[in-house]
Amino acid sequence: MAESPTTTVQASGVVPLRRNRRFQTLWAGSAAAMLGTCIADTAYPLLLLAMTGSPTLAGAFGAVQFGASVLFGLHGGAVADRYDRRRILITADTVRLVTALSVAVALLAHRLTVPHTLLAAAVIGATMAYGGPSRMLALRAVVPPEQLRQALSQDELRVNGAALAGPPLAGLLLGLGRAVPFLATVLASAAALGASVAVRFDPADAEQAGSPGADEGKEKGAVFAGLRYLFADPTLRATVLVAVALNVAGSAMLLAVMVLLRNHGTSEAGTGLALAGEAVGGLLGAPLVTRLHRALAPGALLLLVAWTAPLLFGVLVLAEGPVAVFGTLLVMSLGVPALRVMLDVLVFQQVPEAMRGRAVAATMTLLMGGMPVGTMAAGLLLDRLAAGTVLLVLAATLAAGLLPLTLGRGLRGTSWPRS
Template identity: 55%
Template sequence: MNEHMTAEREREQRQEQPVPLRRNLRFQALWIGQASGTLGMMVGETAFPLLVLALTDSPSAAGAFGAVQMTVALLLGVHGGVIADRRDRRTVLIVTDAARLTALASVPVAVWLDRLTLVHLLLVAAAVGATVAYGGPIRLLALRSVVPPEQMRQALAQDEARMSGAALAGPPLAGFLFGLGHAVPFLGAALTTGLSLTSAVVVRFPSPPAQEAKGGDGALAGFRVIAASPLLRAALGVLFLINLCGVALLLPVIVMLREQGTGSAGIGLTLAGEAVGALAGTTLVARLHRAAGPGVLLTVVAWVSALASLAPLLPGGAFTVFAALFVVGAATPALRVMLDLLVFRQVPDELRGRVIAATVALLTAGMPAGSFVSGLLLDRFSPAATLVAVTALFAVALLPATFSRTLRRATWPAADPAADSATDPATDSASTEH
């Protein structure tokens, strides 16, 4: 009798244990599809400016493509969050992937027919930006909806490998394919988008219940959730500064490398240090999260980023800059997973799409300003002086966060699956304590 009860208990325990992530076919199929789609996006980000330059020989026109894509994504991003919460997410993802596939495929067709125009490419930029706005939040939600809470960090780390790998492989692959023919990179991007579309068609993943998805105070609900949480406000403030200053520092670093005799190819390889570091950093997520709470980790990484931004002033040239970018990049996956965990543990599912959209809008809103201010400073001062000025402003802006009790006392969300629905999004960092 005892042996029978013991065997029964062991069988129940095995049934309660989650399937290992490598054997979670829904997660792996979605991950492969989204990894393919992300690679296609990265190829396009490099190939489209090259095509515009080949077509118009105008740098400003090449810049217009990226500006149109980013502007459309930002303008529609908040509404994309609403759609993610109020419509069937799988259907929306299928529609956005199909739209992006159509837009990308139109480019090689126009090239072959010798009908390609700048207006056509700008319309493609707008279409791609719209698919980012509506598909982006759902991509984040889809992978996480098929993973149990106790495997979330592992799943998010694997997802970070997708982003880092695509960021590293996309630009050189785009350059190689463009050398084979102007239409070739876009055929490749369309093919990878087709794989992403296939995974969305084949794999089912949950959406919020219809009666819940209709609530939530409208399009601005995501901003209200962030405003009501001291921890999310503080964390997003620091991440906003990191993004803003990162963009502002890029141009003076490039100018300094050129002045030191580094060629275009060498500059590209040097700047790839961040992507290489991020790829390596996917293995460090759990260790960094065990080493410090979310607020402390965020603050430390921000100060490391500030110090690393002075690397071009040190001996070693491109090698030193690559090493500094590698160090900063290695911490990036831990920060992205940190933000993901904080949002997912504090926000109910029917609001997550809008919170993600609001988060993306807040994190990227300052990037155009950072680039503009950097250009103004370089018109008046040397690259070294600009670098020091931006870094000094970054350091001063970090001081309030450094002494923030909310960040210092923040702890990781509880592992209890019930925490997803039990946590009040308006609570402060104390609500994340075990």
């Protein structure tokens, strides 16, 4: 019998989440790591542009970092299922700290080169692939099941807060000196490493990750076991595919909106303000997670959040100016935290522990892979069509994909898994 998400009353003796020192310490370290990543994602391309004057080399940083994350993503999940996750996390954070420090020192010594910077991009991408699944599972391992949604809602604040603060902070710090934002990433990496060292995960979790029972990760093709498990479960399959489709369409939509705003004469600062609506919507949507989960079954929630995208794509065609775009993106993003937490809950509560790292890594890899696909598709379309037309094409394509799921009976019969 499935359990409703309304079960939020804490059992006797359960420490309130705000007083859970292990979770809050790990969360603070994860927040520092995320903020450092968002600063780096803006500062490195700007630095390369200033060093070389080449937009291609500036864009190469993100391409190399993303490529490394995807290349090692599934293997990172297999490693998380076979070895002690705390050691993996400490190793990844240490490598990331050393990499950030090497860039900052080279800048201060006026000896930073383009190959050094691109090597840093590859290392950062690899540490995300190996450390990401272990960090996600660590946060979830130190909270009791009845606090899982509350913990995941707080984690949404970390993600959206860093996405909102990182880019402008990177620009501000870069204005103070070329090395300043990279010194900030050193401090962020040190904070993340300190949290990983300070907190021990549950013994059962550490033993499971490194136990002989996890040796199935050594079997041929076991790296893809998490991916196979996701697609074998109807609810997980539908949720992952819809999430990937939203990522593809969303990244394509953002590029089309940038072009649309430019055609309307909006400045770069105005465009930045408009696009910030996505992160603000995520911040405002995080407190709504529990209410939406209480009110809707997984299938209904999935379809509700998914259908807002094509509907509001049409609104963006009519929006004029950054304020209107900001408001539309804000509304579009309100339900995204509930959808992300839903996917997290389904994976955490339905996937066996011995396979959880690979399932998390598979999900992360699929979602990351959708973003460049969407941007590339939008670029090709924008070379041939007006920005407004591209938005309508994206809306129609997404709606066509959602229609069979909406009319079918599979998602309507879903329910929340037992904790």
